[in-house]
Amino acid sequence: MIGIWNYTVILTYVSLISSFGGMIFAIKGQIMGALLCLAFSGLCDAFDGRVARSKKNRSESEKVFGVQLDSLCDVICFGFLPIVICYQLGVTGKIGVILMAFYAVASAARLAYYNTLEYTRDENAPEAERCYRGLPITSISIIFPVLYFAGFWVPEDFKPLVWELMLLITGGLFLVNIRIAKPKTRHILILTIVVASLFITMPFIKMTA
Secondary structure, eight states: OOSOOSGGGHHHHHHHHHHHHHHHHHHTTOHHHHHHHHHHHHHHHHHHHHHHHTOTTOOHHHHHHHHHHHHHHHIIIIIIHHHHHHHHTTOOHHHHHHHHHHHHHHHHHHHHHHHHHHHTHHHHHHHHHHEEESOOGGGHHHHHHHHHHHGGGSOGGGHHHHHHHHHHHHHHHHHSOOEEEOOOHHHHHHHHHHHHHHHHHHHHHHHHO
């Protein structure tokens, strides 16, 4: 059977399956479920590299496969799932379609650039270990849920504008050549707790608002 199926890539596959479920939720109009899947995919992605590197005797083909698989899954999980959710949230019309297309292209271009850096790691290793270039595409798994819950206090007519600005700004930041420090494990856990708390508390706040 072709492909790599050991534990080094299991979280990447789980992330992909979660996003597939998120698309189904979004199509059915169950936005909370879709965003939960998006956030869970982001959590899986935060640790899949650490899991892969825990295998000290990885072959070169396993490493290359892992890099390619990660990017292919990321473009689905953090490129197209947010677009499907945005469409269901009312991002339509010419401007909306253009911004969704821009976000899709920016996501793919960023991931292709990331793969290019992986193949030139000898030249970029010192920087690559410490920081990202541009905003990581996985950041949408935090940005989108936070904005969605903040949107409880935004008038309905203005909400599509919020999602359009999100697509424009995050897509642009994917491509801007700025250095962003890589988060440590404790930072990831803190962000996970914050996002999880939003999913738990915000629906009750909305009900009592």
